[in-house]
Amino acid sequence: MNLQDFNPTEEKDTRSGFGAGLAELGKRDDRVVALCADLIGSLKMNAFADTYPDRFFQAGVAEANMIGMAAGLTIGGKIPYTGTFANFSTGRVYDQIRQSVAYSKKNVKICASHAGLTLGEDGATHQILEDIGLMRMLPNMCVINPCDYYQTYNATLAINEWDGPVYLRFGRPKWPMFTTKDQPFVIGKAWKINDGQDVTIIATGHMVWYAILAAKELENQGVTCDILNMHTIKPIDRDAILDSVSKTKCVVTAEEHNIHGGLGDAVAQVLSQNFPAPQEYIAVNDSFGESGKPKDLLKKYGLDVSDIVRASKKVLERK
Amino acid sequence: MSNTQQLENLASQIRRDIVRMVHSASSGHPGGSLGCADFFSALYGSVMRFDASNFDMDAKGEDVFFLSNGHISPVWYSTLARHGYFPVSELGTFRQIDTRLQGHPTTAEHLPGIRMASGSLGQGLSVAIGAALAKRINGDDGIVYTLHGDGELQEGQIWEAAMSAPHHKIDNLIATVDYNNRQIDGDVSDVLSLGDLNAKWVAFGWIVLESEGNNMQSVVDTFAKAKSLLGQGKPVVVLMKTEMGAGVDFMMGTHKWHGVAPNDEQLARALEQLEETVGDY
Structure with a gap:
C-alpha cells in the first residue's frame, strides 16, 4: 500500500x-x-x-x-x-x-x-x-x-x-482506523507499513498513526522512510529491526511513554548489540503528564507529527 | 493405632524434617513451620482429597491448598514429600542451589504439589478465591484451602479478598489463620494489633471457627465441622491458635525463631524432643 x-x-x-x-x-x-x-x-x-x-x-x-x-x-x-x-x-x-x-x-x-x-x-x-x-x-x-x-x-x-x-x-x-479486521496479528512480528531508504521509524500504539503522517510529510520533502508498527514490544521483532536499520542506518522510535524503559530502549538494546546506529527518541522526556486535550498534550510533550519529522531529519544528519 | 495417633506420629516426623532442613540450609523459618505441623499433618492426612501420584496443575476433582505465608515452606515441603508428591530424599536439598525446594514455594521449578508462588505476603486468599470460582464454573466439587500467618493479615490485599469472597458467594473455600500472635519483630499485638479478629471476619461475612492448632483432635474436629458448613453461600475461616516453635521447648514462647536456623547443638537438642516415627530422610 x-x-x-x-x-x-x-x-x-x-x-x-x-x-x-x-x-x-x-x-x-x-x-x-x-x-x-x-x-x-x-x-x-x-x-x-x-x-x-x-x-x-x-x-x-x-x-x-x-x-x-x-x-x-x-x-x-x-x-x-x-x-x-x-x-x-x-x-x-x-x-x-x-x-x-x-x-x-x-x-x-x-x-x-x-x-x-x-x-x-x-x-x-x-x-x-x-x-x-x-x-x-x-x-x-x-x-x-x-x-x-x-x-x-x-x-x-x-x-x-x-x-x-x-x-x-x-x-x-x-x-x-487504518488497519483492517482481516489483517493478521502475529505476536512478536512487526507490521512493515512502508518501504523507504533513508530513515527507519519504529512506532507503537497511537504514535503509529503519527509516524505515518510524518513519513508522508518527509516523502514530500524527498526523504523516504521504513515504518515498522512494533505492536509487540516484548518479545521484540529483532529481525525486523535489523533488516530495516541495516538498510537505512538510522532510526527514530516513537511511543506514548517515558523515554526510559519503553520501546525506544527495547530497540536500542537490539541495535547496540547487533548493529549500532544513530537513534532519536520520540517519547516523554522523563516527566509526568498533566491535564489537557490529548492532541494538545502530545504536542506539548514533544510527541507531535512535526517532532517525528524533525527527529528524522536530525537522525539523518547523524548517519 | 487410631487415626489421630497416626496424624500425631506424622506431625512428629514433619517436625524432625523441619529442623533438619533448616539446620542443613543454615537458613529458613522453623518457628511457624513447627507451629503448623499438626495442621499440615491433618490437612493432607485426613482432610483433603488429592492424588499425589499424578499431580495436576488444574486439580480437576481434587481439593487445592495454597500456602499464602510462603516462608513456612519447610512444613509444606515435608508434608508433600511424606505424602508422595516427590522423594523425601529431596528434602535435603532445601534452599541449596539448583533445588526445586526454593526458600519460598514456586511453580518455576515444577515441584509437584505447588500451584502458585508465595512469599510476598497477602496474595494467597485472592488466588484461592479465583481457584474457587474456577471450580464453581467447572462444576467441580473440590474444596480450596489456604493458610495465612496472623502477621500477614496486616496486608491490605487480605481485606480486599475478605470483602470479595462473601460478595461472590464463595462457599467452597476454607481459609485458615495461623493465630500464634508472633511475627518477625515481636508479638503481633505489639507490632500492629489485629483487634477483635473473630469479629472482623464475621463483619466481612465469613463463617468463623476457632481451633486449637496444636491439639490434633481439635484440628480434625474443626475441619470436619468447617467442611460441613460449606455450600451455604459463605466462605469459612478457621482461627487456629498455635504456638510458634511448637514441639521444641527452646523455640517456644518467643518470636525469635521465626526465621533463624538452629546450630548443631540446638539441632541435637531439638531432635531429642521429636520422636522419629516414620523414619528420617
Missing part, C-alpha cells in the same frame, strides 16, 4: 476494539473469563459482562485482589482477562503481577486502557508513562501496544492463543 493512500475516514477508540474482541472471544472460547475493577464502561466490557454473566466478575475498586483472583482462575483452565486503567493495571499491582502472574507463569491477560498522555483531562495521576517499562522488565511477560481499533481487536483475539502472561495496552481517545 502506498503511503499517500493512508487516508482513513473513520475514528474509533482502541478500548472499543478490546471490548469487541473480548465479546467475540466470549463466543469462541468458553475458557475465557473476565474481571473488571469498577470500570466496565470505560473498558468497554459491557458486551462480555452482559452476555456471559457466569464468566464475568466485578472485582470492585480492589485491583490487587483482582490480579490474584485472575491468577487463581487459571488453576482450573480458565483464561482470565483483567480490565482497568493502565496505571491501576501495572504500578498499583506490580508485586501481585510479579509473584502470582509472571513468576508463577499463569495464563493471565492484563488488559489496560487509558494508557499514556492521550488519557487527557484526568491528568498525571492516571496518565501512566512507565507501564511498558514496568511490564517489559518482568520475565515471562509479553507486552503489546496496538495502534488502532482493529489492531486492538485482533490483538485481543491473538493473546488468547498465547500460552502465558500478557500485558495488552490501549487507550482512551478516538483515533484514525
